[in-house]
Amino acid sequence: MSAADFYTRWAELYDHVSRSIPGIAGLRKRTAEALELELGDTVVEMGCGTGANLAYLRKEVGPEGTVIGVDFSAGVLDRAREHVEREGWENVHLVRGDAIQPPLREADAVVATFVVGMFPDPEAVVESWCEFVGPGGRVALLNAARSRRAYGPLVNLPFRAFVYASTPHKRRFDDPTGVLDERVAAGHGALERRCERTVHDDGALGLVRLTAGRVV
Numbered sequence: 001m002s003a004a005d006f007y008t009r010w011a012e013l014y015d016h017v018s019r020s021i022p023g024i025a026g027l028r029k030r031t032a033e034a035l036e037l038e039l040g041d042t043v044v045e046m047g048c049g050t051g052a053n054l055a056y057l058r059k060e061v062g063p064e065g066t067v068i069g070v071d072f073s074a075g076v077l078d079r080a081r082e083h084v085e086r087e088g089w090e091n092v093h094l095v096r097g098d099a100i101q102p103p104l105r106e107a108d109a110v111v112a113t114f115v116v117g118m119f120p121d122p123e124a125v126v127e128s129w130c131e132f133v134g135p136g137g138r139v140a141l142l143n144a145a146r147s148r149r150a151y152g153p154l155v156n157l158p159f160r161a162f163v164y165a166s167t168p169h170k171r172r173f174d175d176p177t178g179v180l181d182e183r184v185a186a187g188h189g190a191l192e193r194r195c196e197r198t199v200h201d202d203g204a205l206g207l208v209r210l211t212a213g214r215v216v
């Protein structure tokens with residue numbers, strides 16, 4: 001099963017989980033704020049899933065701004081569309097496409113939450129997003145990886161089980177959590193190198209990392 005089909009199959013469950021994990025709403029809000037958006041800006045969310053970030057992004061750009069969600073999975077986009085229609089958000093648009101080669105021309109900012117760990121070469125993709133927004137544009141990444149805090153071993157055990165259950169193509173990897181750690185580090189590292197005024201934060205017992213900055 002492809003990753004896009006995996007997310008289509010689990011869209012309803014994912015929609016629930018992505019909004020209800022304790023502390024997740026605060027992390028999504030902090031991520032949207034870290035983009036330092038201005039009213040009227042255009043922000044693109046890569047791999048928007050069922051749309052759990054859309055409300056926070058829309059608040060930052062205001063009704064005169066634009067929010068565009070991109071995802072390659074039809075099922076999660078259907079869910080996201082239901083939320084957008086229910087809320088009556090006319091400035092939120094959803095596009096089916098590949099976040100690695102987004103079918104878009106320009107934007108002020110890009111955000112991707114819990115996505116770069118799915119890319120074989122996250123560094124190259126984050127670089128391309130920085131090129132896409134250009135100098136002065138903003139990029140924010142929020143991702144889960146193993147906790148590096150003192151009590152890490154305790155929380156990393158259930159985290160490994162969660163990663164295993166939620167990884168498409170898990171049989172391709174001996175150690176899905178190790179691969180995720182490496183990809184998250186590569187993506188966040190690339191963003192740090194390309195940006196100034198970088199913001200770092202973490203939450204959820206050190207399991208979730210936020211990096212955001214302004215492209216130089």
Ligand SMILES: C[S@@+](CC[C@H](N)C(=O)[O-])C[C@H]1O[C@@H](n2cnc3c(N)ncnc32)[C@H](O)[C@@H]1O
Nearest residue numbers: 007018047048049071072073098099100113114
């Ligand atoms: C773990 S979910 C995260 C969804 C959402 N960003 C959130 O925070 O809830 C990963 C999402 O990325 C999407 N995705 C992964 N690779 C993609 C790609 N190359 N192009 C577009 N979407 C992609 C999947 O379809 C899925 O919806």
